[in-house]
Amino acid sequence: MTITARPDASGNPPGTGAPEGGSPAGPAATADPRIRDGCLVPEVIRAEFPILATATSTGKPLVYLDSASTSQKPQAVIDALDTYYREYNANVHRGIYEIGERSTAAYEAARVKVARFINAPDAHEIVFTRNATEAINLVAYAWGRQSIGRGDVIVLTEMEHHANLVPWQLLVQERDGDLEFIPITDDGILRLDVFEVLLRLRPKLVAFTHVSNTLGTINPVAEMTRMAHEAGALVLIDGAQAVPHVPVDVGAIDADFYVFSGHKMLAPTGSGALWARRELLESMPPFLAGGEMIREVHLRRSEWNEIPWKFEAGTPDIAAEIGLGAAADYLRTLGMGRVRDHERELLEYALPALAAAHPDLALYGPMDPAIRGGVVPFNVPGVHPHDVAQVLDRSGVAVRAGHHCTMPLHERLDLPATARASFNVYTTRTDIDALIAGIAEVKRVFGV
């Protein structure tokens, strides 16, 4: 089976290098109102996200600052789901009839869009998964069980999301291997000097996050990959917080495995992908077994399908992956360089504004916006983050409170929990002003 993409005439966006984004709608290249002077105009972009026009039950407009948890969805993605279910809902790679062929073409076109979005050289190297967590579990199971043996070392970091920690714990428990961790500095930057020392253990794999979901730290992934390769290790990068926010070029990073979730990058829940080098995918046994992943099945043995379908057992979440393709197109039109610039500018606005309005506020993570994504963890002294989030909710401001699936990182920083505000393409300075006002209300209620 081969992957064919439909021609780009139906909606291929202009390249991100163009100073002005063109309209995706057709040949009449009118100026895109979402981009002005090379910058995103979030006030215009917001109008494409129906949920942001809704009000909370208290009548306040929704100020959504929890995009690191999951992003909101633009009309283009909602339409992709709607059109699939209304017009061509059919299983993929099976139906010898019109809508079956259409669903297969759209599903495989989404794979090409995703490959292009992260600059993967070959769309066959994109395995669709439910999310980043499933992609990491796939690698830990299929690659890990045949590659990790007694005493083998896997190097992780202290800032990993549980998704890039627990699968490796299970693997080394089963295979009698060992985990080592790259420590962080107090402001949340990886200690590459210690990494260098850990590499002398000749690890089989180094797995780390591209962007920290809790602190926002953007790690030097290309440099770390080069260091790991020089020591003979393979590299897995958790890109769940990177792909939605910074330009990602898996070819340039040169890692071996790169995973991400769709739902954090404006796509539906249940979509996501693993990118891996073709020869690695071909050398790995299947993860889940069943239909679709086989070429031939006999009662006592089977032969596997080609990659990537070898790793996509059962009917996939067809609509969600088609929606992921639509989200990739949407972000390509905006331009990931502009997305990154937008979130960096918000950070450059938010950090000093929060500190000025609330000098007692505890802010965590690197204070240099050049190495930080749009993630702002904080604490109001004397108020538990859950109470902070609860009072903010009354102002319509949605933030995350808790440990954000990074309990070891919170332990390292000696924090039981934090509140976290996080940005996306639709986040405005007005949202940040609402957060600042909301924190004042928290302090009023708690008398601190």
Place this chain on the structure above:
Amino acid sequence: MDDLYRDYILEHYRRPHNFGVLEHANASHEGANPLCGDRITLQLRLADGKIAAVGFTGRGCAISQASASLLTDEIKGKPVVDAAALTSQDVLDLLGIDISPARLKCALLSLETLQRALAEAGTGARMEAQV
């Protein structure tokens, strides 16, 4: 706004009753709400079928700490069987505020901890505060 953070809730949060380490405790349990990092260590001194003394330590959100403060007030001096018979609704009534589903675990952590402490002390308390 302040139907949740009423004055008496905040008062219990800021100056919790029965807060501190209890001397000569003969029943105790450390309860935690892993979702938000609430943590309560409840200590009891049981004598003659009664809760002769109670103390708790811990840190967490206003709801979890106020709940522990109110609950420890409630059980102090009571027969163990009565304390063991307290239900989730009893604790919600003590709090007297509307608790959203997301905060139920915070509100009931103290009761769950009490029930575990009594169960571990062999008093046959039921495990009721399951959310």
